[in-house]
Amino acid sequence: MEAYRSVQEAAAGAGGIPELDGELTLAPEARAAAAGDFGGLPHGHPSFVLRPGSADDVAAMLRYCRDNRIPVAPRGQGHSTFGQAQAPGGLVVDTGTLDSIHLDGDTAVVGAGARWSELVRATLAQGRTPPVLTDYLELSVGGTLSVGGLGGAAHQHGAQTDTVTELEVVTGSGRRTVCSPDREPGLFRAVLAGLGQCAVITRATLRLAPAPETVRRYRIPHSSATALTATQRRLIRSGAFSYVEGQAHPDAELPEGWRYTLEAVSPLSGAPGGEEELAGLGCRPGPDEVEDLPYLDFADRMAPDVAYLESVGAWHDPHPWWNAFLPDSTVDAAVPETMAGLRPADVGPTGMALLYPLFRDRLHTPLLRVPDEPVVFLFSLLRTATPEPGVPSSQEMVRANRALYERVRAHGGVQYPVGSIPMETRDWREHFGERWPLLAEAKREHDPASVLTPGQGIFPGSEGSAPAPE
Ligand SMILES: Cc1cc2nc3c(=O)[nH]c(=O)nc-3n(C[C@H](O)[C@H](O)[C@H](O)COP(=O)(O)OP(=O)(O)OC[C@H]3O[C@@H](n4cnc5c(N)ncnc54)[C@H](O)[C@@H]3O)c2cc1C
Known part of the structure; x- marks a missing residue:
């Protein structure tokens, strides 16, 4: 901790910094840690990192940054993939200390x-x-x-x-x-x-x-993306499953190059759930395709894979991810078209695709934009830009993401904005659609100096100028 400057030193260097319960640091290693993210693409070093001791610290520093027109980005675990939690030259608020x-x-x-x-x-x-x-x-x-x-x-x-x-x-x-x-x-x-x-x-x-104590998980192979979506629609309507997802993994032995798997879970409270519904769909899971496991093991199921990927270094490779919602009416055209144009190497050797349905009427958050149909599908390409031959570079993957975003928009798709898709203000206006005024007016009212979260690229000049009136 030697290299960390004290609040007093920081205040002496930058002038007028308020007294804080927590720590404000200019230390290079803290700034470097706040400069990257899971995507591993753009790197913008902040000038300061705040580890707040209280919400009042956040308030005091935001007033300071507002007055001095310093950009600010809150940062949780930095699992953004395209600089969304970065504030080059500004302040990163590392919320990890607010963990009660x-x-x-x-x-x-x-x-x-x-x-x-x-x-x-x-x-x-x-x-x-x-x-x-x-x-x-x-x-x-x-x-x-x-x-x-x-x-x-x-x-x-x-x-x-x-x-x-x-x-x-x-x-x-x-x-x-x-x-x-x-x-x-x-x-x-x-x-x-x-x-x-x-x-x-x-x-x-x-x-x-x-919470259930135990759950039954089914992982059932499907021959194609359309076979998978057909099963998923039936399962979410049945109400028998507390969890429904699906994945496509690269598989060189299959003609299409992709292996599709349905993943469905029902709570185990007495009678085994879900089997009848699956049988009604002609799905008779083999012994390897059914597993009972404690709820926490299921909820934290990614932990062993992440530990492995960390051990071989792949968890720290660049991850230019791509995510979008597709309407039910086009998913069976857009996904097969996308997967047919995708080589397994295009997602990297540890990459994969996700595909699963949601009911539109369960989604009530105004700024979470999804297509306006009763059922929508989340479709994600979880790419990893490893150095292996044939795997595109992270920049090539980002370019491919933008092209795919445009194709999917033509199918009525809307991005789930956690990935690596270059966006301009006009894209964001289109993205938020009728909800753009809600965001733009709240921005003017609550962040009039436009200091907050420039890495999203929504309001250009987030380093000081308020968004123009509508
Ligand atoms: C391995 C992995 C698995 C994922 N799985 C899923 C999944 O299953 N479902 C899903 O929906 N998403 C998933 N995501 C995406 C993930 O939900 C988002 O990227 C999320 O924002 C990351 O959380 P974080 O704490 O790392 O946020 P950060 O990357 O630190 O921040 C994300 C954005 O939120 C802002 N922000 C952070 N904290 C605050 C705050 N306290 N107040 C206001 N703004 C804030 C940041 O400025 C930034 O713009 C996954 C991502 C990864 C890398």
């Missing part, structure tokens, strides 16, 4: 920097769980609430943002406040899935649900 968890029956009050893995372990001790978990649990609560937060349970419960009942936030003007559907509802709506544009979330109140 308080449980009260069916409610959790959680610091924005807590990880879902920590939250679910705490809630399980009381027989509860967040209703929707992301596939990977080492993401921060604030980070996923800023984008939406989806998983295989979202077809029943909506996005993680739909499980929030109240937020404590610090706006871009440095005002600490509490918002909810009844209290400052405009701010509440602009913050959830609001990509960090109007406020930093410091604390969230979330609904919890009863």
